[in-house]
Amino acid sequence: MKKITIAPVSRIEGHAHITIHLREDGEVESTQFHVTQVRGFEKFVEGRPYYEMPGITARICGICPISHLLASAKTCDALMAVRIPPTAAMLRELIHCAQVVQSHALSFFHLSAPDLLLGMDFDPARRNVLGLAAKWPEQARDGIELRKFGQQIIERLAGERVHPSWIVPGGVASPLESEAREEILQRLPHAREIIRRTLELYKSMLDRFAEEVENFGTSATMWAALVDPAGNLQLYDGRIRFAGMNGELIGDAAPEQYGGAIAEASLADSYMKAPYYRPLGIPNGIYRVGPLARLNVAGCCGTPEADRELAEFRQRFGRVPASSFHYHYARLIEITYALERIKQLLDTPGILDSQVRARAEVNAAEGVGVIEAPRGTLIHHYKVDANGAMKWANLIVATGHNNLAIGRGVEQVARHFIDGNRLREGMLNRVSALVRAFDPCLSCSTHASGVLPLRIELRSASGAVLDELRS
Amino acid sequence: MSCEAERCPSALVIGYGSSLRGDDQAGPMAAGQLSRLGFACRVAAQLTPELAADIAAARRVIFLDASVEVAPGEIAVLPLTPQPVASGPFDHHLTPAGLLQLAVDCYNWRGEAYLIAIGCDRFALGENCSTPAQRAIARAIRAVCDL
Amino acid sequence: MPEAGQKKVSIRIDGELVQLPASHTILQAAAMAGRFIPTLCHFDGLADAGACRLCVVEVSGVARLLPACTTPVQEGMSVVTDSPKLAAYRRMILELLLAERNHVCAVCVSNGHCELQNLAAQLGVASVRYPYRYPKLPVDLSHPRFVLDQNRCILCSRCVRVCASVEGAHVWNVMSRGIHSMVVADLNDPWGDASSCTGCGKCVNACPTGALSEKGQAVEEMMKNTAQLVTIAMRKAVRA
Structure with a gap:
């Protein structure tokens, strides 16, 4: 039999690329963070009925189809100008929470835990989820089971599908069955135990990462996230709040007014667009989104256990922890919140109601839908003709919002950890760990397979490649 | 085509790839057809760690994936062993051998596994599989039945 | 009988x-x-x-x-x-239908309830040997309740016949010839402007694919009420 190796990377179009330029004296001169973007999506949907968009956009990404389904369905609600039945809103939030649990579990256990539990300077060949499973099998199993928990809720609600079509314009396709509710409630305590012990473990390790905490993208940026009317954590709905580096309120924007708050700069060449807070421009208007941004912007989580954890987090690192290293911590607190929220939603009277869908024709020429995807604010914006045929679409994904902030973080980490005169293992890994803290998933902005091919290059003053790290 | 899924009751077929990227859907498509023939199948956009929990219960695991390293229209059947080889440091997915290793480490999985690489060459945005890919899918289905 | x-x-x-x-x-x-x-x-x-x-x-x-x-x-x-020969020809016909227009099942309203898709599965169409044509075809969303997606049309003319002989409105017809054939409403008007259309929806229920559907149906949601339409058409046929 012919011996071959399978290289999935060969079929990928987009990629991220970091270049670190050194000066003659070996210090970091400058850094660049580029992401290429695949085009053609807008063309693909032109002329299609708007209500096909949830199904189409869900297929952009195999990692978080639910995020796109939700944002797209909300955009369709806006085009139909309907208010969806309250039960439908709750069920959408329920499946969203399940997805957040699943997505954060993947980011923490699968992508970041190897750095955290095995150490930044651990043998790079084994510093991955498999090295983790070999040394910390219980933690690896916890990660798998937390993901499975989220996945099972999604399957119970939306069917055993890669791309569920349960979330529809106007609500959801079918109500929650009482057996499904019982089943989820039964599995919930196990998931909560997992997150409790994971938080304890994480907190016990924090002291080892003081240097990373200090230097992981602490440079001042604004923060942006959805908040509820009381200014607390919201994942499914709300206003987009922009807060300053110290958490001070800078401005709120209703979803449909995002264009007044967010401008998109086109960077050099064909790179991904770089959103910033329009009133302040670049660089003052650079903001971060995602788990840490949500916790920093929000007054509190609104659920008891998550709020206790949030209080401890703020006690340790201040009201607005600035280091992007804390995305990990924030993710664990958000898993706690999402699990509590799942319980609250399932215990809400009316969750089993059968009225879960509003129907209407297209009643608006333009619609915007915003949710807090696991990685941050996700904006869908469509324009349609009078018959509901798609004329134009704009999607701003979490990694897009974070584009400029990641670039800045890369620069800070490189300046601190890289010494051109004394190259050692682990230096470039810290740059890549910074990128990983944001859990960028560029499937939506670049390609389909949820892989972020990243190349980090360290170049000397003469342009020679001194060191390289590839995914 | 005679297929006896019953012959191997604890076989698990995992077809993976993107359904909107042309030939990349070859794995899921083949798995979809195999599930109609009675095989236990999982379909995924990519290999994620929780699949290790499904593998834990299977004696034989067969991965189906589109490949650019096999001539379009052809397939390659590769025996797989668990290997601590992860994908890149940013990847949200695993390699088949890595996923098996995860099942070994976390669930003491013992079993046999194969990767059927389905020769494909068109991964543009779109839902249709190329002609060679469709031919390879049919071959992959036969190969699973014959295993 | x-x-x-x-x-x-x-x-x-x-x-x-x-x-x-x-x-x-x-x-x-x-x-x-x-x-x-x-x-x-x-x-x-x-x-x-x-x-x-x-x-x-x-x-x-x-x-x-x-x-x-x-x-x-x-x-x-x-x-x-x-016979093996017939099976081969029937598969070939289905393959040609699939290759002719854009049958994107995964995002189609009729996914899972489509006669073309079901027959392809039933007759064992595992591969399409002909190059896909990927024609650029319009979606007519002008009707207030229904949609005509030319991408999914196989020109079976069931809509044309049910409209003419059962509803008696004769909104639909097939324009041009061969590969250029298209189902059109009235004199190639947008469906919403076709004054002869009564909005009865019989064509939608007669359509075997996702070419004709009700507006607002999400992916996989369009299920045609074929049984009722057959009953109506049979009664009408007996009387005629």
Whole structure:
């Protein structure tokens, strides 16, 4: 039999690329963070009925189809100008929470835990989820089971599908069955135990990462996230709040007014667009989104256990922890919140109601839908003709919002950890760990397979490649 | 085509790839057809760690994936062993051998596994599989039945 | 059913003797004999058009294959409804249909409830040997309640016939010839402007694919009420 190796990377179009330029004296001169973007999506949907968009956009990404389904369905609600039945809103939030649990579990256990539990300077060949499973099998199993928990809720609600079509314009396709509710409630305590012990473990390790905490993208940026009317954590709905580096309120924007708050700069060449807070421009208007941004912007989580954890987090690192290293911590607190929220939603009277869908024709020429995807604010914006045929679409994904902030973080980490005169293992890994803290998933902005091919290059003053790290 | 899924009751077929990227859907498509023939199948956009929990219960695991390293229209059947080889440091997915290793480490999985690489060459945005890919899918289905 | 007083003929369907009125087709004879012949353009109660050719059968003494839906039975006829050759031709016909326009099942409103998709699975279409044409085709969203997506149309003309003979409105027709053929409303007007349309929805329920659907249906949600439409069409056909 012919011996071959399978290289999935060969079929990928987009990629991220970091270049670190050194000066003659070996210090970091400058850094660049580029992401290429695949085009053609807008063309693909032109002329299609708007209500096909949830199904189409869900297929952009195999990692978080639910995020796109939700944002797209909300955009369709806006085009139909309907208010969806309250039960439908709750069920959408329920499946969203399940997805957040699943997505954060993947980011923490699968992508970041190897750095955290095995150490930044651990043998790079084994510093991955498999090295983790070999040394910390219980933690690896916890990660798998937390993901499975989220996945099972999604399957119970939306069917055993890669791309569920349960979330529809106007609500959801079918109500929650009482057996499904019982089943989820039964599995919930196990998931909560997992997150409790994971938080304890994480907190016990924090002291080892003081240097990373200090230097992981602490440079001042604004923060942006959805908040509820009381200014607390919201994942499914709300206003987009922009807060300053110290958490001070800078401005709120209703979803449909995002264009007044967010401008998109086109960077050099064909790179991904770089959103910033329009009133302040670049660089003052650079903001971060995602788990840490949500916790920093929000007054509190609104659920008891998550709020206790949030209080401890703020006690340790201040009201607005600035280091992007804390995305990990924030993710664990958000898993706690999402699990509590799942319980609250399932215990809400009316969750089993059968009225879960509003129907209407297209009643608006333009619609915007915003949710807090696991990685941050996700904006869908469509324009349609009078018959509901798609004329134009704009999607701003979490990694897009974070584009400029990641670039800045890369620069800070490189300046601190890289010494051109004394190259050692682990230096470039810290740059890549910074990128990983944001859990960028560029499937939506670049390609389909949820892989972020990243190349980090360290170049000397003469342009020679001194060191390289590839995914 | 005679297929006896019953012959191997604890076989698990995992077809993976993107359904909107042309030939990349070859794995899921083949798995979809195999599930109609009675095989236990999982379909995924990519290999994620929780699949290790499904593998834990299977004696034989067969991965189906589109490949650019096999001539379009052809397939390659590769025996797989668990290997601590992860994908890149940013990847949200695993390699088949890595996923098996995860099942070994976390669930003491013992079993046999194969990767059927389905020769494909068109991964543009779109839902249709190329002609060679469709031919390879049919071959992959036969190969699973014959295993 | 054979009506009394009509001249009956005897034919063999896969060897089995069937007696039925001379006005009947091979497809009807096969149904009496309990034989399955795949069809797409046939719709019970509507006049047959022989548009899809999926129902081709072998008739002894005839060199070419004949469509069962439009070929009347003749005394002494011997018909084969299934053979490797027929299976190969039927698969080829489905492959050509799939290659002709853009049948993006994964995002189609009829995914899972589509006659074309079901037949492809049933007849074992595992590969399309012909290059896809990827034509650029419009979606007509101008009707307040219904949508015509030319990308999913297989030109079976069931919509044309049900509208003309059951509803009596004759909104639909097929424009141009060959590969350029298109289903059009009135004089190639946007459907919403077609003054002859009564908005009854019979064409939608008659359509075997996602070409005609109700507006606002999400992916996989469009289920056609074929049974009721068949009943209506059959009653109308008996009265006619």
